[in-house]
Amino acid sequence: MKILSLAMCSLALALPVAPVHAAVADPEIQAVIESFRTSIIQRDRERFLSLFVQADVPWQSVVDDQSLAQIKLKRPEAIKARFKQENNPVAFIDGIVKSKNTSEETFSNVKIDSDGEVAAVSFDYQFLSNGRPTNWGKECWLMVRTEQGWKITTVAYSVTLPAPKDG
Numbered sequence: 001m002k003i004l005s006l007a008m009c010s011l012a013l014a015l016p017v018a019p020v021h022a023a024v025a026d027p028e029i030q031a032v033i034e035s036f037r038t039s040i041i042q043r044d045r046e047r048f049l050s051l052f053v054q055a056d057v058p059w060q061s062v063v064d065d066q067s068l069a070q071i072k073l074k075r076p077e078a079i080k081a082r083f084k085q086e087n088n089p090v091a092f093i094d095g096i097v098k099s100k101n102t103s104e105e106t107f108s109n110v111k112i113d114s115d116g117e118v119a120a121v122s123f124d125y126q127f128l129s130n131g132r133p134t135n136w137g138k139e140c141w142l143m144v145r146t147e148q149g150w151k152i153t154t155v156a157y158s159v160t161l162p163a164p165k166d167g
Helices: 002-014 027-041 045-049 065-072 089-098
Strands: 059-063 103-114 118-129 132-146 149-159
Touching: 027 045, 027 089, 027 103, 027 118, 027 132, 027 149, 045 089, 059 065
Parallel strands: 059 149
Antiparallel strands: 103 118, 118 132, 132 149
16 A cells, blocks of 8 residues: 555656746736826826727726715716726826826736736726825736737726715
């Protein structure tokens, strides 16, 4: 029995094992995240749009239940996850460029899962207008590595709104 156990252990050690990849921060993807952040602050439309595989990639938001109830007080027809064709990178950055307010999106808890060709990136975000949070949640990007580097193919994000002010 000992010989059989020893043989099984030897066999198990000799079998090829798929390498385990720790969640290593990919510097090229990290650079896209930072460029996304700074192009918002700097209102740099051209740089912002260059981060996407095409300028009109779909963005999909979903509003949390408490925020949805808050929205429904003014717009009863509101739904959690309405698809809007006009919700895309062009409309987003154009709104920031035209706004008199300063804008910034911050990121924390960044997670990158990639095989070197495709990547799923997720993080907690907070969007600030004039330094004040307007909404926050979880954001997810799907990315592909092109000849020009990593590009965002789609964005999905949750939206939590601040509680209404009393008064």
